Amino acid sequence: MKILVTAATPFEIQPLIDHLAGRQYQHCQVSTLIGGIGMMHTAYQLGRHFGGSKPDLAIQAGIAGCFDHSWEMGKVVIIDREQLGDLGVEDDQSYKDLFDIQLWQPDQPPFTNRQLINTFNGVPDLPALPVASGVTINTVSGSERTRQLLLDKYQPAVESMEGAAFHYACLQENIPFFQLRSISNYVEVRDKSKWKIPLAIQTLNDALIKYIERWN
């Protein structure tokens, strides 16, 4: 069983990388790929990687913002669906995405009803974690206006900068996959001092290592 763990930055999966060093698993071979921040970098790196070797399972791991203030920092969730939050046009005060202006069809593969949905087909032993929906954007949302626009239009629970690119690449290549996100901040008017990145990285890697250890 070949497992690929990918993250935007090395920091996000450093504890896993340290854990894997010098370890050999009986039932799996784990490799890691740092894809870079954002959809463009992620799509390129994943496309290049999958062109050379296809894993049996791909896992994207990263920190993320959440929209619901009742969620605790460091909460780890699995993303079951992704939407593109800022690929479209501005029309005076309104924003229209590619589906709204008919430049892309809602069910054009690998989209289903405008979403990049993970059915978790072929994923062995999916971790027992809460499942949530994601929106992927190029600019971290940091205003009440953008937060409300995304909530009204996409009803996301979680915001990242890479999730949709990962879903897209795995769906196109027919590779079983899941996206793990750990909450480092709320999507709100930007206040970096409130972000809990070390906590989110710790809980993210605890979940990752627990999953990988099942294959020992």
Ligand SMILES: O=C(O)c1cccc(C(=O)CC[C@H]2O[C@@H](n3cnc4c(=O)[nH]cnc43)[C@H](O)[C@@H]2O)c1
């Ligand atoms: O502005 C800074 O100083 C700064 C320092 C460290 C990290 C950042 C980020 O913006 C991290 C982006 C990175 O993490 C994911 N992420 C985390 N929270 C969010 C969010 O609220 N909205 C979107 N993405 C988020 C993202 O996937 C990137 O990989 C800034």
